[in-house]
Amino acid sequence: MTNEMTERETEKILEVCLLAGRIMMEGGAETYRVEDTMTRIAASYGITETHSFVTPTGIIVSLKGENPTQLVRINFRTTDLEKVAHVNHISRKIAAGELSVQEAKQALVHLEKSHLLFPISYQIIAAALVSGSFLIMFKGVWTDFVPAMIAGGMGYSGLLLIQHYTQVKFFAEFFASLIIGLIALSMVVIGFGLELDKIIIGSVMPLVPGLLITNAVRDLMQGHFVSGLSKGAEALFTAFAIGAGVAVVFL
Numbered sequence: 001m002t003n004e005m006t007e008r009e010t011e012k013i014l015e016v017c018l019l020a021g022r023i024m025m026e027g028g029a030e031t032y033r034v035e036d037t038m039t040r041i042a043a044s045y046g047i048t049e050t051h052s053f054v055t056p057t058g059i060i061v062s063l064k065g066e067n068p069t070q071l072v073r074i075n076f077r078t079t080d081l082e083k084v085a086h087v088n089h090i091s092r093k094i095a096a097g098e099l100s101v102q103e104a105k106q107a108l109v110h111l112e113k114s115h116l117l118f119p120i121s122y123q124i125i126a127a128a129l130v131s132g133s134f135l136i137m138f139k140g141v142w143t144d145f146v147p148a149m150i151a152g153g154m155g156y157s158g159l160l161l162i163q164h165y166t167q168v169k170f171f172a173e174f175f176a177s178l179i180i181g182l183i184a185l186s187m188v189v190i191g192f193g194l195e196l197d198k199i200i201i202g203s204v205m206p207l208v209p210g211l212l213i214t215n216a217v218r219d220l221m222q223g224h225f226v227s228g229l230s231k232g233a234e235a236l237f238t239a240f241a242i243g244a245g246v247a248v249v250f251l
Contacts, residue, residue: 012101013045014063018072019108021052021059024087027080028211031219031227034059037091041104044095056230079211082116120160127206128153135202140195144202147184147193152203155180159207170241177204177245185249200246207242209235 017038024034031054042050042063053060056077062069090107093099099107118126131152132145140148159176166172180203187193212235220228 009045009101010047010063012105013042013047014061014070016101016104016108017041017050017052017061017063018059018070019105019112020087020091021054021061022072022074023108023112024084025054025056025059025074026076026078027083027087028078028215029081029084029087030215030222031055031224032222033084037087041091041094044091044097045101054224055227056234078117080117083111083114086111086116123160124153124157127156130206131203133202134205135198138198138201140198140202144193144195144199147187148199148202151180151183151187151199152206154183155203156206170237173207173238173241174245176207177242178248179245180204181246181249204242204246207238209238212238 020041021034021038024037034054035052038052038059038061039050042048047063049063051062055074057074059072059074060069087108090099090104090111094104117123128149132149135144135148136142155176158179159172162175163169163172181200184193184196184199184203187199188196193199212231216228216231216235218228219225219231
């Protein structure tokens with residue numbers, strides 16, 4: 001009976017580790033951070049022998065040598081660093097002995113169901129302001145600030161809308177950059193904008209995969225070559241989709 005209860009507790013600990021790892025990967029965390037968090041959670045509950053293999057599309061975890069290995073699939077990835085921070089906070093409470101296995105699972109389930117992203121209207125406004133700011137940073141003229149804001153905001157709106165209906169990231173990024181290019185070109189033609197290249201460069205910056213590139217480099221530096229190369233390839237395809245959309249406008 002004791003062995004049976006021990007196996008059940010081990011399975012519960014494994015579920016907590018997998019749930020924490022999945023939330024972090026879906027939120028845009030680095031691979032080594034996910035593995036380190038799962039290892040620390042397991043160690044806090046008395047399991048020191050932990051083996052994990054994390055990729056952008058799946059997590060494999062084995063606790064001790066004799067227990068079955070479990071796999072969880074990562075189907076959706078976005079940038080939600082606040083959820084990553086919350087998981088880190090929960091893992092610290094686990095390490096401090098403040099949460100039992102059941103309490104930790106409930107906290108992670110509640111976190112997974114919560115929606116911590118800013119409202120879409122805030123995201124579009126932020127994308128518009130970022131577009132105008134990047135225009136000035138790239139030595140554009142102040143008269144192009146408003147055109148860059150309009151193009152960046154409309155392009156980001158198109159990205160969210162197309163991605164919502166198609167669920168194809170690269171397809172949405174291509175058409176978002178196409179929208180930006182068309183709006184920027186139209187504004188220059190009617191005389192509302194002056195420097196077409198600066199307007200486009202500033203407007204596409206909210207689409208640039210900065211977090212992906214950073215995580216790819218950090219994973220490669222940590223020796224996670226599979227995750228680093230896959231994230232680098234995803235960032236490369238994203239950059240290609242953005243460039244292709246702008247190129248179609250110029251052609």
